[in-house]
Amino acid sequence: MILRMENGRxxxxxxxxxxxxxxxxxxxxxxxxxxxxxxxxxxTRADIPQFRTITIPGSVQSIAAKAxxxxxxxxxxx
Numbered sequence: 001m002i003l004r005m006e007n008g009r010x011x012x013x014x015x016x017x018x019x020x021x022x023x024x025x026x027x028x029x030x031x032x033x034x035x036x037x038x039x040x041x042x043x044t045r046a047d048i049p050q051f052r053t054i055t056i057p058g059s060v061q062s063i064a065a066k067a068x069x070x071x072x073x074x075x076x077x078x
Contacts, residue, residue: 005026005029008028008029008030008031009029009030009031009032009033010025010029010031010032010033010036021051021052021053021073022052022053022054022055023037023051023053023054023055024054024055025054025055025056025057025060026057027057027059028057028059029057029059029060030059030060030061030062031060031061031062031063031064032056032060032062032063032064032067033064033067034064034065034066034067035064035066035067035069036064036067036068037051037054037067037068037069037071038066038068038069038070038071051071051073051074052073052074052075052076053074053075053076053077053078054068054074054076054077054078055077055078056077056078
């Protein structure tokens with residue numbers, strides 16, 4: 001799994017399988033960009049059907065609109 005970061009901002013995620021169905025945003029991340037976890041079928045982003053939970057650290061100050069658009073299986077955000 002790869003979380004692409006730019007200047008403390010999570011801009012895109014790619015990875016076909018998440019064994020424990022959990023994603024953890026790294027400490028120090030300040031923003032989650034628009035469509036960062038958008039479920040697409042492009043090489044730069046992944047179809048992540050097992051993505052169920054996410055941990056967002058206290059360093060995140062903003063989450064852009066549609067950051068988790070079409071993540072239908074997302075059940076919990078910590």
